[in-house]
């Protein structure tokens with residue numbers, strides 16, 4: 001893990017704690033980060049893509065506590081929108097290029113959007129998030145077959161899906 005990424009992880013754990021996130025929510029992004037990092041490296045992403053992916057994986061659900069507290073749920077469209085807003089503020093003083101910040105915010109804004117995959121980084125983030133969600137909730141576990149067929153594209157992601165849930 002790059003030093004900046006480690007600093008983002010540390011800052012996100014502290015932010016989550018003060019923002020009312022549950023321990024399950026903190027554990028969720030730790031797991032998504034780990035699988036996204038693994039898939040990205042195995043799929044040969046560039047160093048820039050890998051760093052973008054890893055920071056987006058840490059931040060992808062940053063809107064969830066806010067949505068739960070203000071709307072009473074964490075439905076995809078709401079937490080994508082609020083997460084992008086909160087993620088942009090979070091990244092303001094993080095020492096990465098502006099275009100990388102913009103891409104990370106865009107990824108937060110589409111991490112529940114499966115029908116229009118914008119990039120390899122987006123693809124890997126969707127796969128890593130699903131691999132974790134399938135182990136955390138019946139709602140996702142029930143749709144593994146559909147996701148295998150319609151969402152998963154990378155060789156590594158497909159292998160992990162099989163090894164974890166096959």
Ligand SMILES: [Fe+2]
Nearest residue numbers: 032060061129
């Ligand atoms: Fe997630």
